[in-house]
Amino acid sequence: MTSDLESEIGQLLTERRLTLAVAESCTGGLLGHRLTNVPGSSAYFLGGIIAYGNDAKERLLGVRRETLLEHGAVSEATVREMACGVRRTLGADIGVAVTGIAGPGGGLPDKPVGLVWLALSACDAEIARRFVWDGDRVSNKERSAEAALELVRDYLLGRVA
Secondary structure, three states: OOOHHHHHHHHHHHHHOOOEEEEEOOOOOHHHHHHOOOOOHHHOEEEEEEOOOHHHHHHHHOOOHHHHHHHOOOOHHHHHHHHHHHHHHHOOOEEEEEEEOOOOOOOEOOEOOOEEEEEEEEOOEEEEEEEEOOOOHHHHHHHHHHHHHHHHHHHHOOOOO
16 A cells, blocks of 8 residues: 555655665664555665664664764664665665664663654755654554655655755
């Protein structure tokens, strides 16, 4: 099933002749799944990397080990490097990344369950957003994917600073 959001993103990317790639951790491929529900998405969606573990973040996306050690996998610094890394690795115009703690375990006082960082990297923008969801694991993943798609749409519509 395709939502209006994915279709709108596809139309905007097609009109602007831009390509998109995704780097996913806590969403485990849900973002790529939603984007590829749109017929013809291969014209603008180059692919995604599911980098669930830190080693994959380093090897596949170029996240620096120092960043992971200093800030952790669920941080603004890491998600920014993930977005830049997937954009570079797949040769896309836009890279979007998501990392977080979906739950039900894994939270810490300064990084609670439901904490999610999103980032978008493009030639003219680097944007990061922080969310704390209060749902269960599946709900947190769904809300994270939705927020990442909204970030892409907002960027394409010039609604982000």
